[in-house]
Amino acid sequence: MAPGGGNLSSDLSLADIARLCDVFYIGGTKIGALFGEAAVILNDELKKDFRYMIKQKGGLLAKGRLLGIQFETLFEDGLYYEISSHAVEMAMMIREAFVEKGFSLRYDSKTNQQFPILPEDVLMKLGTKYSFSFWEKADTNHSVVRFCTSWATKKENVEMLIKDIKELE
Numbered sequence: 001m002a003p004g005g006g007n008l009s010s011d012l013s014l015a016d017i018a019r020l021c022d023v024f025y026i027g028g029t030k031i032g033a034l035f036g037e038a039a040v041i042l043n044d045e046l047k048k049d050f051r052y053m054i055k056q057k058g059g060l061l062a063k064g065r066l067l068g069i070q071f072e073t074l075f076e077d078g079l080y081y082e083i084s085s086h087a088v089e090m091a092m093m094i095r096e097a098f099v100e101k102g103f104s105l106r107y108d109s110k111t112n113q114q115f116p117i118l119p120e121d122v123l124m125k126l127g128t129k130y131s132f133s134f135w136e137k138a139d140t141n142h143s144v145v146r147f148c149t150s151w152a153t154k155k156e157n158v159e160m161l162i163k164d165i166k167e168l169e
Contacts, residue, residue: 022046026071030112030150031083033070083151087112090149090158097162106135106144114147122168130161 017024022043028036041047054060061067074080091112098105098116106115117138118126123145126132135144149158 018042026080028067028070028074030087030148031074031080032151033074036067036070038067038071084112087149087151087153090153090155091147093158093162094147094149097165101165101168106138112149115144116147117142117144125168126161126164129164 018040023039023041023046026038026040028034028038041050051060074083088111091114092110095105095109095114098114104117106117109115115135119142123143130147133146133148135146138144
C-alpha cells in the first residue's frame with residue numbers, strides 16, 4: 001500500500017474508502033495480526049443490532065478488545081502501510097514473472113494476491129514445491145490459481161519461485 005493508504009496504482013486513500021462506503025473491512029492476518037479482520041461500519045442504520053447478530057452467529061469474541069488493540073497498533077505511525085507494501089511488492093514480482101513467461105492473469109490485481117491462469121502440467125510442476133490455492137477452472141486444460149503474499153513472505157523464496165517460473169517449458 002502507498003503511504004496515503006491506497007494501493008500502489010490507486011489514488012484512493014483509506015479516508016476516501018471510508019467516505020465512499022457504508023461498510024468495508026480491513027484485513028489483519030496478512031500484515032502480521034495474530035488473527036482477525038476489522039469490520040468498519042460507517043452507516044449508522046447498519047450498526048443497529050450488528051453486535052447482537054454477530055454474537056448469535058458465534059462470531060463475537062468475548063475479549064474483542066484484544067483484536068482492536070492489534071489494529072490500533074498497526075495504524076500507529078504508518079505501520080500497516082509499511083507492512084502492506086512489502087506484501088504487495090513481493091506479489092508484483094510474482095505477477096511480473098508470470099506475465100513475462102506469457103501467462104495470462106484472471107484479474108488485474110495490484111494487491112498481495114495474484115491469479116495466473118496456468119496449464120494443468122505447470123500446476124503439477126509448481127505444486128511439488130510451492131503452495132497456492134485453486135480458484136476456478138478457466139477451461140478444460142487451464143485453472144486459475146491464487147498466489148498470496150504476506151508480511152512474512154521472504155524475498156529469497158519469491159526469487160526462487162521466479163527462477164522456477166522462468167525455467168518452465
